[in-house]
Amino acid sequence: MLYIWPTITALLVILLLVKNKKSLNTNKIIEIFLLSFLVVMVGIGSIWTFLGHTFMAAQIAAYIGWPAGSPFQFEVACANLSFGVLGILSWKFRDNFWTATIIGYTVFFWGAAYGHIMDMINFQNYAPGNVGAPLYMDIIMPIILIILLVAYKLSENKAETIE
DSSP states (O other): OTTHHHHHHHHHHHHHHHHTGGGOOHHHHHHHHHHHIIIIIIIIHHHHHHHHHHHSHHHHHHHHTOOTTOHHHHHHHHHHHHHHHHHHHTTTOOTHHHHHHHHHHHHHHHHHHHHHHHHHHHHOOOOHHHHSHHHHHHHHHHHHHHHHHHHHHHHHHHHHHHO
């Protein structure tokens, strides 16, 4: 399941590149990548995580190495739902909406990564959901989003300067 969201993101990128092939420039290409990551990885991926933490809470807790039944897990689910909604709304809203979405996503996921690392250090929690792929994604996804956003803003400013 881990590879489904990157695969769907790549497919959306390809679809949008083909659809927009006549108007492609550096800014448009970066926009397509950023939009795809926001909608799929942040949007749909976060809603998927919300569903897991809400409707398969005991299994997800076991995967992360947490005790089942904590009310905090539903709070984590709702935080994921929030970013899922923001990611999907990124299809319609642009500009500073993207910036705000990425800032919030970064704060939450880097905070979650810190929590997982502290759980590993303090409680020797080496469960795959605590220190495996989810931890790496908590760190890497915000970096990818920040790089794409900065590149997009720079290419947008460069395009405005040329015109």
